[in-house]
Amino acid sequence: MISTRKDIAAAIAANRFGLGARPGELSAVERDPQDWLVRQIKGAPPVLTGQGLKPSSETLAKAIELRRQGAEEKRSKKNASDDEVQVATALKLPAIYRPVYVDEVHARFAHSITTERPFLERLTQFWTNHFAVSIDKIAVLGLAGAMEREAIRPHVTGHFTDLLMAVEKHPAMILYLDNQASIGPNSRAAKFVGRRGNGRKADINENLAREILELHTLGVNGGYTQADVTTFAQAISGWSIGGQDNSRRLARLGVDNGTPGEFLFREVFHEPGARRLLGKSYADDGVKQGESILRDLAMRRETARHVCTKLARHFISDDPPATVVDRMTRAWLDSKANLPAVYRALIESSEAWERPLAKFKTPADYIYSSYRALGIPLREPRRSLQAFEALGQRNLMPGSPAGWPDTSADWDGSSGLLKRIAWADVVAQRMGDSRNARDLAPQLLGATLGEDTAKAIGRAESGSQALTLLLASPEFMRR
Amino acid sequence: MASRLAFANAPTDSRFVFVLLRGALDGLSAVPPVGDPDYASLRGQIALAKAGEGAALPLEGPFGLHPALTFMHKSYAAKELAVLHAIATPYRERSHFDAQNVLESGDLKPHGSTSGWINRALTALPANKTREAGVALGANVPLAMRGPAEVASWSPTKTASLDESTLARITDLYAHDPLLSQRLADALESDAIASEAQAAAESEAGDAAMTMAAKPNAVASDASERRNFNARYVETARAAAGFLKRDDGPRVAMFDTTGWDTHANEGGAQGQLSLRLRGLDAALAALKESLGPTWRHTVVLVATEFGRTAAINGTRGTDHGTGAAAFLLGGAVSGGRVLADWPGLARNNLYESRDLRPTMDLRAVMKGVLQDHLGVPTSALNSGVFPESANVRALDGLIRS
Numbered sequence: 081m082i083s084t085r086k087d088i089a090a091a092i093a094a095n096r097f098g099l100g101a102r103p104g105e106l107s108a109v110e111r112d113p114q115d116w117l118v119r120q121i122k123g124a125p126p127v128l129t130g131q132g133l134k135p136s137s138e139t140l141a142k143a144i145e146l147r148r149q150g151a152e153e154k155r156s157k158k159n160a161s162d163d164e165v166q167v168a169t170a171l172k173l174p175a176i177y178r179p180v181y182v183d184e185v186h187a188r189f190a191h192s193i194t195t196e197r198p199f200l201e202r203l204t205q206f207w208t209n210h211f212a213v214s215i216d217k218i219a220v221l222g223l224a225g226a227m228e229r230e231a232i233r234p235h236v237t238g239h240f241t242d243l244l245m246a247v248e249k250h251p252a253m254i255l256y257l258d259n260q261a262s263i264g265p266n267s268r269a270a271k272f273v274g275r276r277g278n279g280r281k282a283d284i285n286e287n288l289a290r291e292i293l294e295l296h297t298l299g300v301n302g303g304y305t306q307a308d309v310t311t312f313a314q315a316i317s318g319w320s321i322g323g324q325d326n327s328r329r330l331a332r333l334g335v336d337n338g339t340p341g342e343f344l345f346r347e348v349f350h351e352p353g354a355r356r357l358l359g360k361s362y363a364d365d366g367v368k369q370g371e372s373i374l375r376d377l378a379m380r381r382e383t384a385r386h387v388c389t390k391l392a393r394h395f396i397s398d399d400p401p402a403t404v405v406d407r408m409t410r411a412w413l414d415s416k417a418n419l420p421a422v423y424r425a426l427i428e429s430s431e432a433w434e435r436p437l438a439k440f441k442t443p444a445d446y447i448y449s450s451y452r453a454l455g456i457p458l459r460e461p462r463r464s465l466q467a468f469e470a471l472g473q474r475n476l477m478p479g480s481p482a483g484w485p486d487t488s489a490d491w492d493g494s495s496g497l498l499k500r501i502a503w504a505d506v507v508a509q510r511m512g513d514s515r516n517a518r519d520l521a522p523q524l525l526g527a528t529l530g531e532d533t534a535k536a537i538g539r540a541e542s543g544s545q546a547l548t549l550l551l552a553s554p555e556f557m558r559r
Numbered sequence: 560m561a562s563r564l565a566f567a568n569a570p571t572d573s574r575f576v577f578v579l580l581r582g583a584l585d586g587l588s589a590v591p592p593v594g595d596p597d598y599a600s601l602r603g604q605i606a607l608a609k610a611g612e613g614a615a616l617p618l619e620g621p622f623g624l625h626p627a628l629t630f631m632h633k634s635y636a637a638k639e640l641a642v643l644h645a646i647a648t649p650y651r652e653r654s655h656f657d658a659q660n661v662l663e664s665g666d667l668k669p670h671g672s673t674s675g676w677i678n679r680a681l682t683a684l685p686a687n688k689t690r691e692a693g694v695a696l697g698a699n700v701p702l703a704m705r706g707p708a709e710v711a712s713w714s715p716t717k718t719a720s721l722d723e724s725t726l727a728r729i730t731d732l733y734a735h736d737p738l739l740s741q742r743l744a745d746a747l748e749s750d751a752i753a754s755e756a757q758a759a760a761e762s763e764a765g766d767a768a769m770t771m772a773a774k775p776n777a778v779a780s781d782a783s784e785r786r787n788f789n790a791r792y793v794e795t796a797r798a799a800a801g802f803l804k805r806d807d808g809p810r811v812a813m814f815d816t817t818g819w820d821t822h823a824n825e826g827g828a829q830g831q832l833s834l835r836l837r838g839l840d841a842a843l844a845a846l847k848e849s850l851g852p853t854w855r856h857t858v859v860l861v862a863t864e865f866g867r868t869a870a871i872n873g874t875r876g877t878d879h880g881t882g883a884a885a886f887l888l889g890g891a892v893s894g895g896r897v898l899a900d901w902p903g904l905a906r907n908n909l910y911e912s913r914d915l916r917p918t919m920d921l922r923a924v925m926k927g928v929l930q931d932h933l934g935v936p937t938s939a940l941n942s943g944v945f946p947e948s949a950n951v952r953a954l955d956g957l958i959r960s
């Protein structure tokens with residue numbers, strides 16, 4: 081049981097575990113801060129709503145159709161090169177994908193600044209970052225937001241196994257890490273690919289398999305080898321997307337091309353054979369082979385420890401206490417990766433309630449908490465999202481499958497700090513005298529509000545300057 | 560304003576820039592060994608030709624340079640570029656993130672250190688040079704530059720609306736917070752330097768625009784060049800030059816670029832990688848141009864975390880590999896050479912039968928530069944800067960005497 085003073089615990093619950101207190105929230109949280117968190121991870125997660133949200137399969141089907149038209153065009157214009165058609169298609173794709181992306185991240189932003197279950201939202205975005213796809217790869221620009229809604233949100237309060245399975249089969253992940261193009265050299269399709277005479281030969285692409293082992297499950301020191309990566313890549317070869325391959329050769333084989341935009345196990349791409357991975361044998365049984373491996377990976381101690389360490393680092397401190405990680409790992413293994421059990425082990429650890437303000441906020445945290453703090457109204461989507469770009473954390477664009485980094489040193493650069501202050505000042509000027517920083521400060525920071533900050537706010541020369549000081553204060557920069 | 564970033568009377572003229580290519584540059588495409596008998600067959604449709612349209616630009620021995628790297632090729636001819644090949648850090652696995660960690664920390668293993676080799680080198684400079692500091696071009700400081708020596712980060716910020724009174728109050732508010740007060744002081748200092756540099760650049764650009772006005776075609780091609788997504792690296796390079804060319808400015812700068820992880824459709828003379836290389840080439844050209852006379856004292860190291868597979872994969876790209884290519888560029892470089900103990904691409908010469916075998920330690924190059932260019936003592940290089948590296952000898956003769 082935690083022994084932290086209730087008023088400090090309330091500030092920790094709302095700011096460290098949540099997305100930042102809203103005015104009036106702390107007094108409600110203070111009654112039982114731990115219970116306030118536990119209640120948020122009970123029951124089905126909310127379904128995100130908003131203008132323009134549609135299934136990823138619908139968006140992807142449009143992209144696939146675009147490519148099919150491109151291929152047709154190429155056939156009609158005999159002398160058009162591969163590159164020309166590819167470029168023409170590539171130019172049209174963002175026109176389909178960009179508005180979808182804007183609608184997705186705007187809906188997510190709107191939800192983050194109003195949700196009554198901010199802890200659950202933090203967890204959701206933690207998982208999205210754990211299973212990162214980055215929209216600087218155009219192929220996922222229109223799909224990344226939908227991946228969070230379709231593969232992550234439904235499983236945040238479920239089992240890690242289901243979450244893992246849903247993510248690795250999601251078209252966004254498959255495309256991001258090139259698995260749709262992984263073709264076993266001994267698969268049935270290999271013979272056709274080799275015959276095209278364009279120098280291309282069928283082979284495994286190990287990108288997805290490697291990142292599943294290194295980033296999503298075991299962790300880089302999880303005891304696997306290059307040979308394991310290759311074996312696993314063979315096992316998931318054929319994990320693909322429906323409608324993608326429109327080659328007539330495969331059609332003649334009578335191959336099922338699936339539903340456009342949805343997961344499809346392309347048996348003809350799959351490298352046949354039984355295989356052994358990390359001491360276990362897996363029969364030659366098609367898609368089930370990869371699924372069994374994923375299920376086993378989810379239950380391994382290395383996976384539990386790797387993911388629990390990341391969770392503890394995300395919520396508690398850059399170097400989380402080993403005792404907490406141990407407890408979470410045990411909860412993971414005992415509960416068969418039931419995520420709420422793991423979350424409870426985190427929030428029931430007394431260490432999680434010590435040292436308030438131990439984490440430096442990421443830019444996204446900073447923006448969410450500012451919006452919640454001042455009740456800043458959302459503007460039209462493109463403008464609202466500029467803040468993330470200005471502060472250096474563009475939505476769903478961490479730039480690599482490792483996701484955004486998660487320690488102070490990654491975010492506390494001098495230029496980054498000045499950008500926050502400059503942004504806070506613009507926001508404060510926009511809000512003008514409509515918010516009273518002196519009243520707000522104790523409501524937002526509670527018992528963590530320091531004397532220096534309270535004094536500086538009190539002495540400010542204008543209402544908007546007081547708001548700037550509140551948002552720029554050391555207490556508000558951290559959580 | 561008082562700031563530890565005051566670089567007054569920095570005693571060395573030498574400048575060092577580290578450009579980190581995150582994502583693993585394909586060294587076999589950037590510096591294709593077109594004369595290696597196994598190259599063309601391994602590379603299939605992304606292989607660069609020895610001659611003809613889109614051919615590699617010739618270097619010594621079996622090596623060529625990717626045709627997008629025209630500025631670098633001119634620098635090679637001017638003996639200002641040394642090309643390093645089949646080079647690697649001590650890291651031998653294939654994780655980008657761990658490999659970058661090793662490359663940046665200078666350590667033997669990933670996650671062994673929370674500071675970087677450049678920063679530790681700065682602290683190891685002889686006593687009269689300790690006021691030198693570095694600048695990282697970006698919102699935050701990358702690991703290679705983190706550590707005890709004072710390093711600022713800089714990227715463009717719109718601070719126009721912030722008035723002096725508000726800034727002064729925030730400075731006061733941070734008085735009891737060592738981290739934030741330091742960061743804010745550094746930021747304001749860097750901002751001042753950068754706006755001066757920008758004003759200077761704008762007046763130069765103004766002159767250039769007037770000259771261009773007489774040549775409408777030149778203006779048009781310049782405009783289309785600006786649309787290129789690589790333009791931002793050119794801006795970054797110019798900003799770095801703005802800091803470095805000041806007599807009282809930092810002596811070391813770093814910036815990083817991304818997008819090198821070419822698993823699919825990498826392309827040959829044209830295509831994805833070629834676009835990136837063109838951007839890198841343009842950024843380096845801009846750095847030289849903006850540094851003006853300071854270029855003479857400058858060494859730029861361009862490096863990546865590891866190379867890529869020798870053979871192309873099933874998606875016309877390449878996967879994570881081992882031996883890589885790197886570049887030393889600058890007026891202070893003893894260039895016009897390819898430094899490589901070429902292992903060859905025959906299958907039994909490949910590392911683990913798949914990657915270019917590394918035959919040179921990147922730390923030997925880093926040490927050579929730090930020692931002969933910045934004057935970091937050997938004792939510091941062997942322990943503090945690169946832990947447990949006494950067995951890795953600094954490469955001699957990299958710097959023009």
